[in-house]
Amino acid sequence: MKNVLIVEDHADIRRLIRMTLEFEDCEIHEAGDAAEGLEKARKLSPDLMFLDVMMPGERNGLDLCRDVKSDPLLRGIKVLLLSARGNTADREAGLQAGADAYVVKPFSPMELLALLNAEVA
Numbered sequence: 023m024k025n026v027l028i029v030e031d032h033a034d035i036r037r038l039i040r041m042t043l044e045f046e047d048c049e050i051h052e053a054g055d056a057a058e059g060l061e062k063a064r065k066l067s068p069d070l071m072f073l074d075v076m077m078p079g080e081r082n083g084l085d086l087c088r089d090v091k092s093d094p095l096l097r098g099i100k101v102l103l104l105s106a107r108g109n110t111a112d113r114e115a116g117l118q119a120g121a122d123a124y125v126v127k128p129f130s131p132m133e134l135l136a137l138l139n140a141e142v143a
Contacts, residue, residue, distance in 0.1 A: 024048045024138070027068040029059030029086060030104070031077045035127075039072055042131040046138060056081035060089055063096055070138065075105035075116065084119040091120030102137055104129065 026048050030036045036052050043050055051066055053059040055077050063071065071090065073083040081089075083103055090096045101123075103116040108126035116124040123137055 024070060025051075025066060025068040026138070027051045027053065027059065027062055027066060027071045029053045029056065029062075029071060029077075029083065030074040031055055032074070035074070035104075038131070039134065042134050043138065046135065048138075055079045056083065056086040059086050063090055063099065064093075067096070068099055070100045070102065072102050072104055072134075073121075075103050075107065075112075084115060087116070087119040087121050 024047060026043060028036050028039050028050065030039070031054055040050050040052070051062055051068065053062050056079060059073065073086055075083040077083060087101050087103060090099055090101055101121045103121040103124045104127060105112060105116070105124065106127045113124045125133065125137065
């Protein structure tokens, strides 16, 4: 079973991702901001995290990605960034933060499933 953490401030998008993953062999957890996401990542040690890039609060998805990838206990977690920003500089910033993939919103459920299955063996 794949342990997945969705960190997204919009409840509707969290619900869409959850509904997409519910038919896969996944245990799904959710967080509404980066601080809660880091806390849950430390507690749950998920296989994969879907992170929104732009979130309210002091820290955003890029910050959370860097936190995860710099922590020796968490760095093995696969991180997929989700963002409405899709230009080259934004994608490069996501990959430089340590993301394993960068997905531009709106995304298709099939795209998420393909990434889920490619990223988590």
